[in-house]
Structure formats: structure tokens, C-alpha cells
Amino acid sequence: MFIRQAAPSELKDIMDIYDRARDYMRTSGNMAQWVNGYPGEGLVLEDIRNGFSHICMDGGRIAAVFSLVTGEDPTYKEIYDGRWLNENPYGTVHRIAVAIHQKGVAAFCLDWCLQKCGNVRVDTHEDNLPMRGLLTKCGFTYCGVIYLPDGSPRFAYQKTEG
Known part of the structure; x- marks a missing residue:
């Protein structure tokens, strides 16, 4: 597998x-995340144009898609019921989704992000048990709760190199 930036021509596939x-x-009980x-x-398209959107390729097919944004994420400025592991520069993983449900695809993407940034933050909905399990399995630490601009809470995780 390898990861590259997504192209506008891949929008339909994404x-x-x-x-x-x-x-x-x-089907896994998460009714409230990624609605409407x-x-x-x-x-x-904005993610693609900004160079944030990435595609994980397995052979000639798309295995996963995600966005990696470096720099401060405004929604991560305040964290409740916990704290970040550090305040060092970080990358944030957004909108990760797998196309090929085979073992290791999402973990490969998260590991790639860590290699690129050395310090990665990610959040997910409380009901997204598969993602929460993946983050724990991949060595991410639960840090607390952040709130999206619309007031929705998200469980926040972080992992650093080393």
C-alpha cells in the first residue's frame, strides 16, 4: 500500500x-455522525485543492481516503474532561474512511500520518465504536472531549512518535 494526494478527478470515487x-x-449503531x-x-473538493485529502492505494484500487491538516485546529483549542498529551505542533486526521475492509488499511493510514507529523490528533463521535477501537489499538491516547462549532461533542485522541 502507498499514500498519495487525492485529485479532483477522483471526487466521485471518494x-x-x-x-x-x-x-x-x-449499521454499527452510529446514527449521529456524518449526517445530512x-x-x-x-x-x-476544498480538501483536495488545499492538498489535505489523501488516498491510500492498494494495488490499482483505492483502499481508503482521509484528510491530514497540519497546524492548529481551532476546534482543538479547548479540551474538556482531560488534556492533550502536549502542545507541540501537530497534524489532525479528519474524515478517514476505508473502501476495502481488510485488516490494517486504516492503521496504515494513521501510521503514515504519524510518520509525516510526529504528533497526531484525531476526534470521533462517542458512538463510533469501530473508530474508537482502532485508535486504541493503534496506540492513540484518549485525551478528553472537544466540541465542534455546532456544539456537538467528540472524543479526542492523540499519539506522538516515540
């Missing part, structure tokens, strides 16, 4: 992956 991820969330068509085409 949106199909996000559609399937929303369906998977619903989130993430939408506009946001995904």
Missing part, C-alpha cells in the same frame, strides 16, 4: 467511499 462509510456507521450528507462534495 464520495462513493464516504457514502459507504455512512452506511457502515448506521457530510462530508459533502464542496468540503471534499
Whole structure:
């Protein structure tokens, strides 16, 4: 597997992956995350244009998609019921979704992000048990709760190199 930046020509494939991820969330009991068509085409295109959107390739097919944004994330400025591991510069993983449900795809993506940034933060909905399990399995530490601009709470995790 390898990871590269996504291209605008891949928008349809990326949106199909996000559609399937929303369906998977619903079948696994996560009814409240990624609702109302989130993430939408506009946001995904913005991620692609900004160089944030990445694709994990397995052979000739897309195995996963995610965004990696470096620099301070405004929603991570305040954390409740805990604290970040450190205040060093970090990358934030957003909108990770797998297209190929085989062992290790999402972990490969998270590891790649850690190699790129050395300090990674990520958040997920309380009901996203598969993602919470993955983060724990991959060595991320639960740090507390952050709130999205709309007031929705998210469980926040962080991992550093070393």
C-alpha cells in the first residue's frame, strides 16, 4: 500500500467511499455522525485543492481516503474532561474512511500520518465504536472531549512518535 494526494478527478470515487462509510456507521449503531450528507462534495473538493485529502492505494484500487491538516485546529483549542498529551505542533486526521475492509488499511493510514507529523490528533463521535477501537489499538491516547462549532461533542485522541 502507498499514500498519495487525492485529485479532483477522483471526487466521485471518494464520495462513493464516504457514502459507504455512512452506511457502515448506521449499521454499527452510529446514527449521529456524518449526517445530512457530510462530508459533502464542496468540503471534499476544498480538501483536495488545499492538498489535505489523501488516498491510500492498494494495488490499482483505492483502499481508503482521509484528510491530514497540519497546524492548529481551532476546534482543538479547548479540551474538556482531560488534556492533550502536549502542545507541540501537530497534524489532525479528519474524515478517514476505508473502501476495502481488510485488516490494517486504516492503521496504515494513521501510521503514515504519524510518520509525516510526529504528533497526531484525531476526534470521533462517542458512538463510533469501530473508530474508537482502532485508535486504541493503534496506540492513540484518549485525551478528553472537544466540541465542534455546532456544539456537538467528540472524543479526542492523540499519539506522538516515540
